Amino acid sequence: PVKQNNKILGVLFIFQDISEHERTKIRTQQLEQRALLGEVTAVFAHEVRNPINNISTGLQLMALNTPKEDTEAHEMIQRLLGDCTRLTNLMESVLTFSRTGNYNFAPLDLGSLLERLLKRWRPRMERLGIQYHVKIAPDTLPVRGDQRSLDQVFTNLISNAVRVMGKQGGTLAVKIGPHFSSGGKAFTQVDISDTGPGIPEEMRKQIFEPFFTTSPNGTGLGLSITKEIVTAHRGRIDLTSFPGGTIFHIYLPVINTTEEIKL
Ligand SMILES: Nc1ncnc2c1ncn2[C@@H]1O[C@H](COP(=O)(O)OP(=O)(O)O)[C@@H](O)[C@H]1O
Ligand SMILES: [Mg+2]
Known part of the structure; x- marks a missing residue:
């Protein structure tokens, strides 16, 4: 009053x-x-x-x-x-x-990040009889990313793929290119595919839960960490799987050069 x-x-x-x-x-x-x-x-x-x-x-x-x-x-x-x-x-x-949680976002070229990681895996993949190839679309844009945690994301996915293909060998393929959401937002999409056994339908929800593992030496934390990091990047992860292989799709927002160049 x-x-x-x-x-x-x-x-x-x-x-x-x-x-x-x-x-x-x-x-x-x-x-x-x-x-x-x-x-x-x-x-x-x-x-x-x-x-x-x-x-x-x-x-x-x-x-x-x-x-x-x-x-x-x-x-x-x-x-x-x-x-x-x-x-x-x-x-x-x-x-x-x-x-995880300490992110230092900067413009990042996913193609060279993945090529560097795969080089590190090459000796082990050769030993196991796993072939790999990388395909990068020429119009791929840099993302807004934290390098250390994205290293972790792709290392987790590659290590799962290599493990499930195991001694029988197989093919690991990485495909990188642009993707536009239905709302018109620009992403860079990374597909990581393996020729492993695939993931049964009923298991697909659980694999992202902490401590869910089917591997005797596994921790079950890989994919939950991966999802947490991708989400923190305002990205998305999902998968396609069938008996004979799995593809993980990762979408990360491209860096908006007009607004975010100062990052
Ligand atoms: N590429 C794949 N192919 C088949 N199964 C997979 C693949 N990636 C993950 N999985 C399944 O998801 C589970 C959880 O994976 P993850 O969270 O990385 O934990 P961990 O590798 O310690 O088992 C694995 O144990 C496996 O059953
Ligand atoms: Mg794992």
């Missing part, structure tokens, strides 16, 4: 949009929690990694000192060594998971 000489002249309403303020506050809290989680996980991982290494070295020594005839003991040691590998992988993945 606005008063003058005890007479009410009028009533003043003040409306304030606190939603923006609230959003920023929540976002800040989330970032702080993430940073703390990252620190705790990093220390924890370090503390756990050393004992696992010791156990693993001990087991290898035991294997050397166990007579060959004792197959039961050897089997048990191999199982325990497998557990050590699984724990180490899990630790690595949890570390990466806690690190």
Whole structure:
């Protein structure tokens, strides 16, 4: 109420949009929690990694000192060594998971990123009898991306593809080109295909959930991290799969040079 000489002249309403303020506050809290989680996980991982290494070295020594005839003991040691590998992988993945969220967006050429990654995989693929080829459309545009996390995205997808094709070998194909959403937004599309067993229909929802895995040494974190990173880029990931192969489609927004050149 606005008063003058005890007479009410009028009533003043003040409306304030606190939603923006609230959003920023929540976002800040989330970032702080993430940073703390990252620190705790990093220390924890370090503390756990050393004992696992010791156990693993001990087991290898035991294997050397166990007579060959004792197959039961050897089997048990191999199982325990497998557990050590699984724990180490899990630790690595949890570390990466806690690190996601720090994005440094810049214009990025996905073609050269993928060619660089595939070069790293070449020796292993040659050993396994896996062929690969990359096809890049000439009109492909750079995306707005964080290089480290996109390395992670494509490494996860390539490593799954290589693993499911396994010793039978096969073909890994990467196709890169422009894509326009129905709303006319410009994306760069990356298709990564393998000639593995495919993913059964009923499993396709679950594969993006953390800890879902069908691999004995898997962590089940690869695709959930991948999806989180792609989403943070305002992109999209989906797949086509059939008995005989799987294609993961990744769409990342191209960099808007007029607005975002300052990034
Ligand atoms: N290219 C693929 N072909 C067939 N199955 C796949 C493929 N990629 C992922 N999967 C399935 O999705 C599961 C989850 O993958 P991911 O999240 O990377 O975890 P992990 O690799 O540790 O198992 C895999 O265990 C596998 O069953
Ligand atoms: Mg994986």
